[in-house]
Amino acid sequence: MNVFLWIVQAVLALMFAMAGVMKSTQPKDKLVDKLPWVADFSPGTVRFIGVVEFAGALGLILPAATGIATVLTPLAATGLGLTMILAAAYHARKKEFPAIGFNAVLLILAALVAWGRFGPYSF
Numbered sequence: 001m002n003v004f005l006w007i008v009q010a011v012l013a014l015m016f017a018m019a020g021v022m023k024s025t026q027p028k029d030k031l032v033d034k035l036p037w038v039a040d041f042s043p044g045t046v047r048f049i050g051v052v053e054f055a056g057a058l059g060l061i062l063p064a065a066t067g068i069a070t071v072l073t074p075l076a077a078t079g080l081g082l083t084m085i086l087a088a089a090y091h092a093r094k095k096e097f098p099a100i101g102f103n104a105v106l107l108i109l110a111a112l113v114a115w116g117r118f119g120p121y122s123f
């Protein structure tokens with residue numbers, strides 16, 4: 001189970017790191033083509049979401065890999081799960097159901113990591 005959790009952590013970290021870098025470095029006008037929801041938010045909010053996602057990605061890997069403050073790994077997973085709940089709520093208001101499904105998958109994976117690393121498979 002430990003190896004499985006590491007794989008899930010790595011997949012989540014990769015996905016959130018790529019999304020975070022994209023949202024925090026590209027101009028809003030360029031992002032609207034790929035992510036239509038960006039049009040409803042200010043550039044600062046989009047960048048903030050990107051920074052949060054990138055920080056969460058780092059939090060999934062670095063504390064566990066270094067053995068320093070390992071409690072940050074399940075906390076990062078919990079924070080990313082909360083981010084996905086907020087994203088799903090936004091997409092539900094807009095009736096963007098495929099996006100909700102994607103958010104739900106990421107939420108389930110983040111919850112799995114949080115459960116495993118807070119509980120029976122902690123470091």
